[in-house]
Amino acid sequence: MSQIRKDLILIFATLLLLFHLEQFTLTVRPGAVSYLVLLVCAAFIFTIALPFARHLNLWLSSAFWLGIYLVYRMVISAQRPFLAGVDIYVTISEVAILLFSVYLAHRLMASLQNAEGVIEKMTFAGFTHKTRPLDEAIEDIQLELTRSRRYDRPLSVLVVKPMSNSMKLELRQNLVNLQEDMVERFLIASVGQAIGKVVRRSDIVIEQNNQDRYIILCPETSPQGLEILASRIQESIHQSVGINTLWGASSFPSEALTFESLLQKAEAKLNDESNPDLSPRLVEHDHAEKPAAPSLE
Known part of the structure; x- marks a missing residue:
């Protein structure tokens, strides 16, 4: 559970950093409108809430959101310079924050899935033979x-x-x-x-x-x-x-x-048989599949 707490703290810190970046952008270019906050929030919601998004590869997901950002910068927000002057630092910062947010979303999703699996197993719901x-x-x-x-x-x-x-x-x-x-x-x-x-x-x-x-x-x-x-x-x-x-x-x-x-x-x-070197009944397994054992009868 501590991993989930760390991820939530990092997400909060990322959003705080994003807010300060937006303030800096408005200082450099008054009246400029940025939708990066909405894009980051959408990435979190899409990755964590939608079932099919949980199976997407991190690299594929990062490329998807980076593509949306680039389309936004080149088409919707074309009035803002892309790689000129101080805007190059803004662009690099926005891309870094977006990709880091996607990574955090995937990590939080993995932590939540792990916690769900632990809770499910500890409730003994999957037991086929009661002890x-x-x-x-x-x-x-x-x-x-x-x-x-x-x-x-x-x-x-x-x-x-x-x-x-x-x-x-x-x-x-x-x-x-x-x-x-x-x-x-x-x-x-x-x-x-x-x-x-x-x-x-x-x-x-x-x-x-x-x-x-x-x-x-x-x-x-x-x-x-x-x-x-x-x-x-x-x-x-x-x-x-x-x-x-x-x-x-x-x-x-x-x-x-x-x-x-x-x-x-x-x-x-x-x-x-507590000594592995002396125990004939201690069987070490690898992860390869073994053929089915014969019948007990």
Whole structure:
């Protein structure tokens, strides 16, 4: 939000400078009429308010408004010298202010779009799979464990946690304008959103805010299928949020018989894999598109 404040201050300062330039023009040439103030205001309104103008390139937009200014100077205001005497300084100043105003309008528009995106994501409106606190999911967890025991079906627990150094880098690069704790909460929420795009309806996604991680209970998922799911989750998080993650997993009944034991096993693997040089489950992604992973079944 601080970037928006800076842009608004710069816009106010630009308009103030433009007012003084207009006064100077009237002093040099009494009775001269300039429409630069209207042109600058039109550039701000056009760039920020009109939806299709938001997609225009900065250079294209600058050329458009500069063209309008030149047409005005050469046709409508032909009585004023263009590049003669003191008017050359007035012309250069007007062009500089106009182009700087177009740049400020584009920067303010980008800041507003970024703020809109942050607010939209932080309201969880885009979540396709709701996460739940651990204490609210206990009953469903026990139900799935009972079902797996009764029918001798596989069940796995997956723990996913963003790498701290990767998340700090993302904080510095992309969202430095917000409070750090708000940004961290936003990134964790974005991780949950990325997980929700990959997991199935039968999976239970549990958010642990105090540890900045997610626990995913995966009924009917074997260890082999779990590895495929974890790879998909890592890919989804990296593409959506831009950070890398660690994961640890355990399976019922081969590794443990209770949820607490399964969670401890998964946590132990997660902690063992905290060193990127030693972790076989830490997958670094680039920005290239990856082929679709095979089915979990």
